[in-house]
Amino acid sequence: MTSKLILTHDVTNLGHAGDVVEVKDGYARNYLIPRKLATPWSKGAQRQLDQMAEARRKQAISSLEDAQTAREWLASNVLTIxxxxxxxxxxxxxxxxxxxxxxxxAAGGPTVDRRKIEVLRPMKSLGRHSASVRLHADVVAPLEVNVVAAR
Structure with a gap:
């Protein structure tokens, strides 16, 4: 069985906020809805979808410029943890x-949502690691992390 949902946040490999998607019931019931990443689709929720789309259009231009600025900062700095x-x-x-x-x-960088950070391999050892940050629909920033031992 499938559930029809409206995404309230961007979900990697599924869609962006405001998209109407069909997913398996278990994925919707156990992951998307409890984490408030989606709401069940209904005619009343369609109104919410339209409002979200309008708000996204208004923010798109300014957020794209902010995202490009944030990408420059993230690409030119290496985080030390x-x-x-x-x-x-x-x-x-x-x-x-x-x-x-x-x-x-702490390094004085841009505000980033933790759900937008994609770590390809878990950082479980000392040394250099890579991740990426989806700042905007069109902007993905590389993130270099240097993990050092606490003394």
């Missing part, structure tokens, strides 16, 4: 997207 690690250089846990957001903020 300290974490507890064992003798072999393996971390006790992984670096989370929330920790990445805090590191960006």
């Amino acid at each position: 300290t974490a507890k690690a064992g003798d072999s250089g393996r971390l006790f846990g992984a670096i989370t997207t929330a920790e990445l957001v805090e590191a960006i903020k």
Whole structure:
């Protein structure tokens, strides 16, 4: 069975905020709706969809310029995060997207939503790691992270 939903946030590999999508019931019930990433589609919700589309059109031009500025900052800076690690250089846990957001903020960078950060391989060891940040529908910024041991 499939559920018809309206996305309230951008979801990687599914769609952007305001899109109407059909997904399997379990994905909708267990992931999208509890995390407030989507709402069930109805005729009344269609009105909400139209309002979201209008707001997105108004923000598109200014947010694109802001996103390009943020991309320049993220591409030219390397974040340094300290974490507890064992003798072999393996971390006790992984670096989370929330920790990445805090590191960006502490370094004087742009405000980034943790849900927009995509980490391809979990950061579980010391050294350099890569991630990307989807700042806008057309703007993706590379993010370089240097993980060092806490002393």
